[in-house]
Amino acid sequence: MTKVRDQHHEKDARAKILSFLTKLTEDDTSVGLHIEKMVQAADKRARTGRVDLGLRAVLYLLETGEAEKTYVYAGTWEHDEAIARAKSRVLRVNPVNGVAELIDVGAPKPALRAPQDRATPGHPAEPTRAPAPPVLVEREYRESDLVDELGLTPQLAAQLMAAATAEDILQLADTMENEWQSAALLGLAVGDAVHKIRQDLGFGADAEPENTADGAERTEDEELVRSLAHPASQMQFNPIDGADELRRAIEGQDFSAWRVFLHPEQRKYATRPYNGAFRLSGGAGTGKTVVLLHRANHLQQQNPQARILLTTFTRALAANLSRDLERLNPEVSLTDRLGEAGVQVRGIDALAASVRDRAMGDFGDIAQQVLGHRVDRGATYRPNSDGWKEAVQDVDTELPPEILHPTFFEAEYLQVILPQRLTTREAYLTVRRPGRGVALDRKKRAQVWSIVQHYRDTARALGRLSFAEVAEIGAAWLERERAVAGDGSGLADHVLVDEGQDLTPSHWKLLRAIVPVGPNDLFIAEDSHQRIYGHQVILSRYGIRIVGRSRRLTLNYRTTEQNLRFALGVLDGAEYQDSESGEEGLDGYRSARLGPRPVLRPAPTDAAQYDQAAELLREWDEQGVDPGTVAILVRTNKTAQLVRQRMDERGVETVLLTAAKRNESRPVVLTMNTAKGMEFSHVLLFDVSLSSMPLAWLTDRLAVEEANDLLLRERSLLYVAASRARDVLAVSWKGDASTLLSGAQSLGELG
Numbered sequence: 001m002t003k004v005r006d007q008h009h010e011k012d013a014r015a016k017i018l019s020f021l022t023k024l025t026e027d028d029t030s031v032g033l034h035i036e037k038m039v040q041a042a043d044k045r046a047r048t049g050r051v052d053l054g055l056r057a058v059l060y061l062l063e064t065g066e067a068e069k070t071y072v073y074a075g076t077w078e079h080d081e082a083i084a085r086a087k088s089r090v091l092r093v094n095p096v097n098g099v100a101e102l103i104d105v106g107a108p109k110p111a112l113r114a115p116q117d118r119a120t121p122g123h124p125a126e127p128t129r130a131p132a133p134p135v136l137v138e139r140e141y142r143e144s145d146l147v148d149e150l151g152l153t154p155q156l157a158a159q160l161m162a163a164a165t166a167e168d169i170l171q172l173a174d175t176m177e178n179e180w181q182s183a184a185l186l187g188l189a190v191g192d193a194v195h196k197i198r199q200d201l202g203f204g205a206d207a208e209p210e211n212t213a214d215g216a217e218r219t220e221d222e223e224l225v226r227s228l229a230h231p232a233s234q235m236q237f238n239p240i241d242g243a244d245e246l247r248r249a250i251e252g253q254d255f256s257a258w259r260v261f262l263h264p265e266q267r268k269y270a271t272r273p274y275n276g277a278f279r280l281s282g283g284a285g286t287g288k289t290v291v292l293l294h295r296a297n298h299l300q301q302q303n304p305q306a307r308i309l310l311t312t313f314t315r316a317l318a319a320n321l322s323r324d325l326e327r328l329n330p331e332v333s334l335t336d337r338l339g340e341a342g343v344q345v346r347g348i349d350a351l352a353a354s355v356r357d358r359a360m361g362d363f364g365d366i367a368q369q370v371l372g373h374r375v376d377r378g379a380t381y382r383p384n385s386d387g388w389k390e391a392v393q394d395v396d397t398e399l400p401p402e403i404l405h406p407t408f409f410e411a412e413y414l415q416v417i418l419p420q421r422l423t424t425r426e427a428y429l430t431v432r433r434p435g436r437g438v439a440l441d442r443k444k445r446a447q448v449w450s451i452v453q454h455y456r457d458t459a460r461a462l463g464r465l466s467f468a469e470v471a472e473i474g475a476a477w478l479e480r481e482r483a484v485a486g487d488g489s490g491l492a493d494h495v496l497v498d499e500g501q502d503l504t505p506s507h508w509k510l511l512r513a514i515v516p517v518g519p520n521d522l523f524i525a526e527d528s529h530q531r532i533y534g535h536q537v538i539l540s541r542y543g544i545r546i547v548g549r550s551r552r553l554t555l556n557y558r559t560t561e562q563n564l565r566f567a568l569g570v571l572d573g574a575e576y577q578d579s580e581s582g583e584e585g586l587d588g589y590r591s592a593r594l595g596p597r598p599v600l601r602p603a604p605t606d607a608a609q610y611d612q613a614a615e616l617l618r619e620w621d622e623q624g625v626d627p628g629t630v631a632i633l634v635r636t637n638k639t640a641q642l643v644r645q646r647m648d649e650r651g652v653e654t655v656l657l658t659a660a661k662r663n664e665s666r667p668v669v670l671t672m673n674t675a676k677g678m679e680f681s682h683v684l685l686f687d688v689s690l691s692s693m694p695l696a697w698l699t700d701r702l703a704v705e706e707a708n709d710l711l712l713r714e715r716s717l718l719y720v721a722a723s724r725a726r727d728v729l730a731v732s733w734k735g736d737a738s739t740l741l742s743g744a745q746s747l748g749e750l751g
């Protein structure tokens, strides 16, 4: 049985479809199924089957041997529509690119829709006022390239040549019946060259012989079965083995597509072996996490004995990864112990803590090498930012204010002092400080060290350790263990990292110490535009050499093109570096869906902004939006509490969320930081005002280099927040809008 990417059915219909398909897999002659061959159908393989009184499934039967049957399930529709589809659609192998596709041989060519008709399912059509300026198509291809190189039909090629704007092409992409066609059109819309589209979709990569093993020519049905295995076919058709897999594929609906239908590029990165560390970058919502989950699963299936570590920035995100890995494969073998066969899923700091537990008494001794003093077993953990404010205040120095700043010290410690394991003033006086903008002469260094020493002495007296210190000491201990054992096998065979852009040098050193250099050692998913915590890290400094093994995903699966453009508008004008010190671009990002433009809601006063937010939440509720998929995102914890309270006063129930965990039936209020890695159907970015973002006090009295980096992170934070919305995005502010919105504002509309 092969399943086609599903349409969206109600729960009740889904149960019936599941029961129908389950019976079909068991015995296709079962009477209740009413499998009927279509008379006068364009494709002799077309069949329909009875799902219930009103609904029929459309199927294609492929016979590849005496008893071998494959059903391709095309979908379920109301009776008449199903019959019409079964008669008019041909399942065929595209003669140019070898992809399996359903072609409507009876249909008139799809017309471009008027802008007011455009909307995502379940959402009102986009109002027409203030249209965004059209992006004219810059064509570097001929009509014949579209047909002969991509395999598009001549009619479609002609329509594409007639399209004046990228928006027109996106509209067409939205009407395609086959996923590969949509993906190709999205590529054209964002200016990809034809050869790039061919490469992305895996056209021409198939080196399999034309004939079967015994040299016989393949039958048409055999050709079809073979083409169904093409990675671009598998964006739409996927083999389903057994009832459990069928249930998971059907019941999950929207959220299950990622489990079954990967983009050819996603599939490639999930399965391809690499000769060393690999870096997968990609904008928000491009499926980096999905690739990591598939890859972890794939590596385990390749070798059930493999020790696989999947890690991310927080404990809550790790819990989500673990849940999704089990959804992907309920039989996945998870482990809680580092060094054991199976997949271990851990937040990076929890991982460091587990290394500490493993080191037991040795941990204190190794701390001596890293911090210059032993650490008691009872020491408690604290955030990396804690303790600096006091240290700066307690020690008398002549340092200028821009250096005498907790933010400067935290960065200096995390980027220079801790990863280089400096324990003496003398060592610090001469050390190289790569990546640090603020220059320090010898005198200043000596004074900086006196503050660092005070920070360490106080921490020791109070029995405190920062998370980064735990990671660094853990790394040092593992390095020593490996040197003593001399077998170089490490504690994991494969390490997969999500949210890599936020890890500190000591985190990377810990991971490097856990997994030895070798094939498929490290697979890192990251997006430097989403760096909201740490500083820019150059991985090669910590023994992680990517050397050209770096690729980027560009197709956004989460959100609409309109929301994506808005989110990218937030990044306008800022420059970003990746972890190899190359400039990270935004070229080619695209989304597979269209929707309404983001709504902008300025308000004159605080009270008016709260009133508007309450009104918007009510509006969404009246439109039937599931309240559990609605979120209000704010800059600070304090505002989150206030919003919850003010909504309450206005009779709108919300829940405060303090970690990336969600199982709510009411709208949630959370900070933009907490929203990292999450997604919601409807999002309100609340109070993106000139007075609130960037937070003014953040950069107060800070050296210009540090201030610039903090501003970049504020911009990234707003990008993270704006890219959480799947369907509808709204932004409100009081008085003047934040300057961070200046590149995005024209892409929304007042509402």
Ligand SMILES: Nc1ncnc2c1ncn2[C@@H]1O[C@H](COP(=O)(O)OP(=O)(O)OP(=O)(O)O)[C@@H](O)[C@H]1O
Binding pocket: 255, 257, 258, 261, 262, 263, 266, 282, 283, 284, 285, 286, 287, 288, 289, 290, 291, 527, 530, 556, 557, 558, 676, 677, 678, 679, 723
């Ligand atoms: N091939 C796919 N088919 C359908 N949906 C997909 C596919 N790949 C990813 N998605 C969906 O797109 C959304 C974003 O995916 P994911 O969280 O993996 O992206 P990401 O790149 O890690 O995002 P972010 O960086 O913003 O955290 C999810 O809802 C996921 O289920």
